[in-house]
Amino acid sequence: MFYLIGLGLGDAKDITVRGLEIIKKCDKVLLEGYTSILTVGKEALEEYYGRPLILADRELCESNIDDTLKEAKIKNIALLVVGDPLGATTHTDMLLRAKQFGVESQIIHNASIMNAVSCCGLQLYSFGETISIPFWTESWKPDSFFEKILENYSRNLHTLCLLDIKVKEPTEESLTKKVRQYMDPKFMTVRDAALQLVQIIDKKPDAGLTRESLAVGLSRVGAPDQRIALMTLEKMLDLDLGPPLHSLVIPASKLHPLEIDYLEQFK
Amino acid sequence: MFYLIGLGLGDAKDITVRGLEIIKKCDKVLLEGYTSILTVGKEALEEYYGRPLILADRELCESNIDDTLKEAKIKNIALLVVGDPLGATTHTDMLLRAKQFGVESQIIHNASIMNAVSCCGLQLYSFGETISIPFWTESWKPDSFFEKILENYSRNLHTLCLLDIKVKEPTEESLTKKVRQYMDPKFMTVRDAALQLVQIIDKKPDAGLTRESLAVGLSRVGAPDQRIALMTLEKMLDLDLGPPLHSLVIPASKLHPLEIDYLEQFK
Numbered sequence: 001m002f003y004l005i006g007l008g009l010g011d012a013k014d015i016t017v018r019g020l021e022i023i024k025k026c027d028k029v030l031l032e033g034y035t036s037i038l039t040v041g042k043e044a045l046e047e048y049y050g051r052p053l054i055l056a057d058r059e060l061c062e063s064n065i066d067d068t069l070k071e072a073k074i075k076n077i078a079l080l081v082v083g084d085p086l087g088a089t090t091h092t093d094m095l096l097r098a099k100q101f102g103v104e105s106q107i108i109h110n111a112s113i114m115n116a117v118s119c120c121g122l123q124l125y126s127f128g129e130t131i132s133i134p135f136w137t138e139s140w141k142p143d144s145f146f147e148k149i150l151e152n153y154s155r156n157l158h159t160l161c162l163l164d165i166k167v168k169e170p171t172e173e174s175l176t177k178k179v180r181q182y183m184d185p186k187f188m189t190v191r192d193a194a195l196q197l198v199q200i201i202d203k204k205p206d207a208g209l210t211r212e213s214l215a216v217g218l219s220r221v222g223a224p225d226q227r228i229a230l231m232t233l234e235k236m237l238d239l240d241l242g243p244p245l246h247s248l249v250i251p252a253s254k255l256h257p258l259e260i261d262y263l264e265q266f267k
Numbered sequence: 268m269f270y271l272i273g274l275g276l277g278d279a280k281d282i283t284v285r286g287l288e289i290i291k292k293c294d295k296v297l298l299e300g301y302t303s304i305l306t307v308g309k310e311a312l313e314e315y316y317g318r319p320l321i322l323a324d325r326e327l328c329e330s331n332i333d334d335t336l337k338e339a340k341i342k343n344i345a346l347l348v349v350g351d352p353l354g355a356t357t358h359t360d361m362l363l364r365a366k367q368f369g370v371e372s373q374i375i376h377n378a379s380i381m382n383a384v385s386c387c388g389l390q391l392y393s394f395g396e397t398i399s400i401p402f403w404t405e406s407w408k409p410d411s412f413f414e415k416i417l418e419n420y421s422r423n424l425h426t427l428c429l430l431d432i433k434v435k436e437p438t439e440e441s442l443t444k445k446v447r448q449y450m451d452p453k454f455m456t457v458r459d460a461a462l463q464l465v466q467i468i469d470k471k472p473d474a475g476l477t478r479e480s481l482a483v484g485l486s487r488v489g490a491p492d493q494r495i496a497l498m499t500l501e502k503m504l505d506l507d508l509g510p511p512l513h514s515l516v517i518p519a520s521k522l523h524p525l526e527i528d529y530l531e532q533f534k
Contacts, residue, residue, distance in 0.1 A: 009376060013285040016275060016377075020284055084378060086385035092529055099532070107386055109276060109378035109489050110283070111351060114391050116376040118353035124381050125399070129424055130392045151422065157396055222376050258356060261363055 002072035002098045004085035006110030009222030011040040012048035019108040023049050027075040030056040030068070034167040035090065036082035037187075037245060039223045045080075053080070057168045061090050065097065072103045083112035113247055116221050117160050120228050121262025122251060127160055128152030133193050133248070135164045135186065143200045149250050150207055161248040163188035187244035190217035190229075194236035194248070201233070209233075209250070216249040216266065217241050230266040269339035269365045271352035273377030276489030278307040279315035286375040290316050294342040297323040297335070301434040302357065303349035304454075304512060306490040312347075320347070324435045328357050332364065339370045350379035380514055383488050384427050387495050388529025389518060394427055395419030400460050400515070402431045402453065410467045416517050417474055428515040430455035454511035457484035457496075461503035461515070468500070476500075476517070483516040483533065484508050497533040 003022050008014030015023075023029055031042055031053040038045070046053050056079060060068075071077060085091050085107055098105045118124045129152060131145040145161070152159045166186040174181040198211055211234040219227045219241035227241050255263070270289050275281030282290075290296055298309055298320040305312070313320050323346060327335075338344060352358050352374055365372045385391045396419060398412040412428070419426045433453040441448040465478055478501040486494045486508035494508050522530070 006378065008283060010285070013288070014283050014376075016281050016283050017287055018277070018280040021280070084382045084385070087382070087391060089390060089523075089525060092385075092388055092390070092525055096525070096528055109281075109383040109386075111273065111376035111378060112382045112391075115351045115354070115379045115381045118351070118359075119374055119376075121359055123356060123359070124354060124379075125397045125429075128396055129394070129422070132392070155396070155418065162392075256356075258359055258363070262359055265366070 001076050002069060002103050002105040003076070003078040003108065004091055004095065004105065005078050005080050005108040006084045006112070007038060007080050007082050008110040009083060009113065009116055011038060011223065012045050014110070014222060016108060016110060019110070020049070022108065023051070023078055023080070025076060026078045028054065028071070028077045030054045030077070030079045032056045032061060032079055032081045034058045034061070034165070035088040036165065037167070038082050039220050039243070061094070065094055066101070069094065069098045069103055070101050072098065073101065084110050084114070087112050087114065111222060113162065113221055114160065117218065117247065117249060119221060119226070120216050120218060120249060120266065122158050122216070122249060122259055123256060126158055126252060126256070128155060128157030130160045130162060132162045133164060133188065133196060135166065135188055135192070136196055146197070146200045146207075150209065153208055153250065153253060156252040156254055158252050159250045161193060161250065163190070163193050163246050163248060165245070188246065189244075190219065190236060190241050190246045190248050191239050193246070194233050194239070198233055198237065214251055216251060216263070218247045218249070219243070220245065221247065228266045230263050268343050269336060269370050269372040270343070270345040270375065271358055271362065271372065272345050272347050272375040273351045273379070274305060274347050274349050275377040276350060276380065276383055278305060278490065279312050281377070281489060283375060283377060286377070287316070289375065290318070290345055290347070292343060293345045295321065295338070295344045297321045297344070297346045299323045299328060299346055299348045301325045301328070301432070302355040303432065304434070305349050306487050306510070328361070332361055333368070336361065336365045336370055337368050339365065340368065351377050351381070354379050354381065378489060380429065380488055381427065384485065384514065384516060386488060386493070387483050387485060387516060387533065388526055389425050389483070389516060390523060390526060393425055393519060393523070395422060395424030397427045397429060399429045400431060400455065400463060402433065402455060402459070403463055413464070413467045417476065420475055420517065420520060423519040423521050425519050426517045428460060428517065430457070430460050430513050430515060432512070455513065457486065457503060457508050457513045457515050458506050460513070461500050461506070465500055465504065481518055483518060483530070485514045485516070486510070487512065488514065495533045497530050
């Protein structure tokens, strides 16, 4: 059996009881480490589970997972994923491959930022399409996500912005070489995201959003040191919400009275 | 301390380890029983936790919660909520009241249908606004949710439709009386929802959705007997997905190849 197990958002104890029981009985347990991270590292999880974990990077998950899946025909193998296991496309693809190999699989759900974002007081059913903000480079500054924010905004919906994560990304120079070299891990902060947004806004003064528009910055949602801050995008350029992961919300223009009351505490 | 603890979606073991530890140390534990239900009942949870639970109905949660919250100033009190605790507005309101009374609170997140719906293979970031479909009565047949489905559809986004739940709802006749009488619990099925949708569609032939449009029916997501079915709304009128809870998804018109491959297994 192949198990995809969600770890939730905080630390080792945010796994479900069912998930923990499965980890303990599995023959092999992999930890997916590039679509998201926990505030605690691999070692803390290994200590809590009392067993070693195999770190599964992008190469293993996207190109070399077949051997592991085939092994799950006769063994119990789990892949641990931060948040909910089906947040990323890669994991849906794995389940399809498992099926092709005749391997049964089971999903153990958990909280993800897609629902835990409600901790800021904005109602989940008032969120529109979720978007991702990628790190810009010198030569690559995509801004199509901004149109989606505007579409949500024009329908009076909030937008959850997932911020880019670069873990074990090959350097551009090494892409064509035999031996890959990797960049240092990089996590987009709320400030990074606000900076990119403000640059787009400056070029589109009639878009509806301005430097004075309110935004909600969130860091380490679900962890004891979670932080939430409500302020203008302009002010967010000076905000430091601490270690990763960060997320950003662009709220709808008209909020529910309860949303206003709740957000007030994060001013 | 006042704890809001999410129970997840399946049975007793879908609580997180952290949530279970808190339940065990609390002085009083309430189970919210009207915004959602687990496939297992209160008794199964009591047996698993080894302690009695106080059933918290709508009246307690919406009108009579203040005494409980004030009690949490000196005691540890938990309210258990199926799914994630902040799915419903009521619970956000409770946290605000707790704050007014000077009571600290903590949220223990868990999976909710808002993220676990990804088990059907449709990608979470391609969902638009979530809508609720209410039970129609003889004289009350609202259809504003349909416009929201169409708006998502026109932007090529999926729509998650949460289906109505009636638990301990006062009968209309007893609303003005001193002694309330209650209706039997009622859970909207995927078939009920399809029936209402088809009635709206028949009146709006140019809306873009037809009786032949595809829909995904889900029941008991996260439980071992979870079921998922992909078919036209017309065919869904004859579908029985078993016991509650049910949810419905109206997929976008153009799907990602991986979404198509994954959905295929539910035909």
